[in-house]
Amino acid sequence: MSLIAKNISLLIGNKMLLEDINFAVHPGELVAIVGPNGAGKSSLFKVLTREYAFFNGTVELNGRAYTEWEPEQIALQMGVLPQSSGLNFPFSAYEVVLLGRLPHSSGRIRDQEIALHALQLVDAEHLSNASYLSLSGGEKQRVQLARVLAQIWEETPVFAERYLLLDEPTSALDLPHQHMILNQAKTISQQGVGVVAILHDLNLAAEYADRIVMLKEGKVHTEGTIETSLQPPLIEQLFDIKVDVIKHPQSGKPLVISSGHYS
Numbered sequence: 001m002s003l004i005a006k007n008i009s010l011l012i013g014n015k016m017l018l019e020d021i022n023f024a025v026h027p028g029e030l031v032a033i034v035g036p037n038g039a040g041k042s043s044l045f046k047v048l049t050r051e052y053a054f055f056n057g058t059v060e061l062n063g064r065a066y067t068e069w070e071p072e073q074i075a076l077q078m079g080v081l082p083q084s085s086g087l088n089f090p091f092s093a094y095e096v097v098l099l100g101r102l103p104h105s106s107g108r109i110r111d112q113e114i115a116l117h118a119l120q121l122v123d124a125e126h127l128s129n130a131s132y133l134s135l136s137g138g139e140k141q142r143v144q145l146a147r148v149l150a151q152i153w154e155e156t157p158v159f160a161e162r163y164l165l166l167d168e169p170t171s172a173l174d175l176p177h178q179h180m181i182l183n184q185a186k187t188i189s190q191q192g193v194g195v196v197a198i199l200h201d202l203n204l205a206a207e208y209a210d211r212i213v214m215l216k217e218g219k220v221h222t223e224g225t226i227e228t229s230l231q232p233p234l235i236e237q238l239f240d241i242k243v244d245v246i247k248h249p250q251s252g253k254p255l256v257i258s259s260g261h262y263s
């Protein structure tokens with residue numbers, strides 16, 4: 001049981017956005033998708049999350065093509081955090097998180113407990129009663145993450161395998177919150193959820209991901225473990241920039257350093 005995309009190609013107008021991509025995420029792992037601007041990361045994300053349906057190839061969720069699932073069944077298996085959520089109603093932060101529980105029928109008290117707990121996990125409990133519209137960019141991002149966490153909070157009687165798909169989940173966050181959120185994503189993956197995160201920061205990917213998929217010009221450039229992916233020649237091919245990779249003094253993970261010189 002996994003989320004598997006096979007031979008995905010995506011043509012919009014006369015532009016090939018994705019070309020013969022194979023991608024999979026399995027329960028229990030965190031996969032980072034990285035690559036330069038315009039590489040196709042968000043396009044792949046939109047295929048994986050059904051925002052785009054007009055692609056060639058197949059996407060299978062837990063053994064069945066998307067077309068074979070009802071939308072409500074998909075919502076019980078997959079939480080999606082897009083780059084921006086255009087919510088314009090004056091809901092409180094807490095009410096926004098409760099929206100994540102709509103696909104479920106676990107009862108009002110349980111849903112409320114989960115929503116509060118999810119807000120705690122993203123350090124936003126103190127914002128519960130604030131109007132969502134009044135929140136800062138980073139606060140909104142954390143509340144939206146709490147909403148998708150609430151959505152895939154626990155196994156349902158029918159669906160044990162769940163997935164969390166995050167498009168640049170740290171883009172609006174300060175340094176401590178970047179680590180806090182990715183720590184949560186990692187913990188959730190260790191609890192058995194398959195997590196996909198588009199990340200620009202290679203060092204965050206190194207710290208938290210189990211695997212890295214590198215995209216370039218709509219194709220998978222490289223895929224592998226942190227150690228095999230974060231090699232200077234590969235990074236230089238991907239981003240056209242000179243880098244050194246050293247060992248992080250605390251975690252021992254690869255640490256990518258660049259002085260900004262083009263290769």
Ligand SMILES: Nc1ncnc2c1ncn2[C@@H]1O[C@H](COP(=O)(O)OP(=O)(O)OP(=O)(O)O)[C@@H](O)[C@H]1O
Binds near residue numbers: 035
């Ligand atoms: N709807 C569309 N119609 C035509 N071209 C598109 C469309 N969406 C994206 N593109 C183009 O496809 C390419 C890939 O875009 P995509 O948003 O997937 O890149 P990305 O890797 O997510 O980039 P970034 O890091 O800048 O967010 C870009 O060149 C973009 O201009």
